[in-house]
Amino acid sequence: MVDLDWRVESRADVSLVTLVVDNPTATPRRVRVANRLDGPVRPPRSEGVPESGWDDGGFEGVVPAGGTRPLGYASPAPPDEPPVELVWTERAGSTVSADSERERAVSEESPEGVVRALGDARPPADAVPTASPDVDPDSADTDSRRSP
Amino acid sequence: MILAVAGGKGGVGKSTVALNLGAQLDAVVVDADLGMADLAARRGPDLHDVLAGRADPVEAVREDGPVALLPCGRTLAGARAGDVTRLVDAVESVAEAYGTVVVDCPAGMAADAGMPLLTADASVLVAAPQAFALADALRTRALARELDAGLAAVALNRTAGDPPTGKLRRALGAPIVAIPDDDRVRRAQRQGCPVSTVASESEPARRFRELAAEVDGSLSA
Numbered sequence: 001m002v003d004l005d006w007r008v009e010s011r012a013d014v015s016l017v018t019l020v021v022d023n024p025t026a027t028p029r030r031v032r033v034a035n036r037l038d039g040p041v042r043p044p045r046s047e048g049v050p051e052s053g054w055d056d057g058g059f060e061g062v063v064p065a066g067g068t069r070p071l072g073y074a075s076p077a078p079p080d081e082p083p084v085e086l087v088w089t090e091r092a093g094s095t096v097s098a099d100s101e102r103e104r105a106v107s108e109e110s111p112e113g114v115v116r117a118l119g120d121a122r123p124p125a126d127a128v129p130t131a132s133p134d135v136d137p138d139s140a141d142t143d144s145r146r147s148p
Numbered sequence: 149m150i151l152a153v154a155g156g157k158g159g160v161g162k163s164t165v166a167l168n169l170g171a172q173l174d175a176v177v178v179d180a181d182l183g184m185a186d187l188a189a190r191r192g193p194d195l196h197d198v199l200a201g202r203a204d205p206v207e208a209v210r211e212d213g214p215v216a217l218l219p220c221g222r223t224l225a226g227a228r229a230g231d232v233t234r235l236v237d238a239v240e241s242v243a244e245a246y247g248t249v250v251v252d253c254p255a256g257m258a259a260d261a262g263m264p265l266l267t268a269d270a271s272v273l274v275a276a277p278q279a280f281a282l283a284d285a286l287r288t289r290a291l292a293r294e295l296d297a298g299l300a301a302v303a304l305n306r307t308a309g310d311p312p313t314g315k316l317r318r319a320l321g322a323p324i325v326a327i328p329d330d331d332r333v334r335r336a337q338r339q340g341c342p343v344s345t346v347a348s349e350s351e352p353a354r355r356f357r358e359l360a361a362e363v364d365g366s367l368s369a
Contacts, residue, residue, distance in 0.1 A: 106262065106294055111233035114262040121232065121258035123183060128224045
């Protein structure tokens with residue numbers, strides 16, 4: 001059956017959870033791994049959006065037949081043991097073959113999938129001029145005196 | 149119906165085609181060029197406010213111009229503050245309220261260009277008649293196909309003389325409509341007007357009608 005190997009360490013009040021989901025069976029299996037720590041899940045992100053499969057409660061995804069799936073997340077909660085549990089596993093459908101995925105630039109047709117695949121287009125924070133309240137009062141004063 | 153006007157390359161006239169096509173299809177034009185909006189707007193909520201969750205997309209649509217428009221802000225701070233993933237719901241809300249929406253896509257191949265293609269039912273590619281502009285058109289077409297916004301037509305913009313439409317048709321696999329270079333189109337665009345309002349019987353106006361008919365035809369087929 002599917003096996004879950006976990007490790008949790010704490011750094012600067014953040015728990016870092018490292019997982020390996022192992023599927024020794026001959027069929028691909030869809031698994032759900034749920035967070036048991038007393039805090040929100042901080043999933044890995046690409047271009048600012050959570051990686052595919054992650055939600056508020058944990059991760060859901062397919063582990064290939066005879067393969068493993070490494071996972072990891074953080075949580076601003078004290079470390080606890082075990083930090084995660086394998087909630088359920090089921091046989092994964094074989095509709096998504098590796099072949100049909102190969103040539104696709106956007107692997108998941110959702111707004112988040114598009115951002116992950118194509119990249120965040122927003123101007124960098126450093127390029128955005130910030131309002132500087134320390135400089136403005138003077139000029140605002142001048143303006144108010146000038147206006148009738 | 150949601151139509152994305154895309155094209156990869158900047159400066160090929162996506163906004164011009166979007167505005168003129170919007171007029172022909174009696175649609176709301178959404179200026180989704182989040183970093184470099186260029187469809188004229190007055191005061192009031194814009195797409196930056198919508199994407200930042202500060203305004204309702206349907207309420208941000210202006211109906212006072214020659215073409216109904218959901219304008220976009222022009223500040224970097226606004227472009228930074230918005231969440232581009234909200235674009236899908238925003239465009240769909242406008243389509244639900246108004247029927248037809250034409251989305252003016254930004255240049256490039258980043259998420260802000262992909263998002264309109266994700267929500268669109270079909271796409272119109274705008275390409276310049278130069279060979280080097282074709283590579284961008286091909287890349288955008290591939291992305292549009294992948295996101296199920298099949299290519300309805302290609303607008304070959306600002307052509308002169310006899311453009312190679314037959315060759316392009318074979319290369320891109322969609323109807324090609326050549327829009328001749330005409331100063332009246334530019335002058336109308338500066339006023340935020342489609343060319344049909346200033347010269348309804350001009351050649352460009354006729355070609356935009358043809359482009360709209362191609363889009364209608366491909367969607368009903």
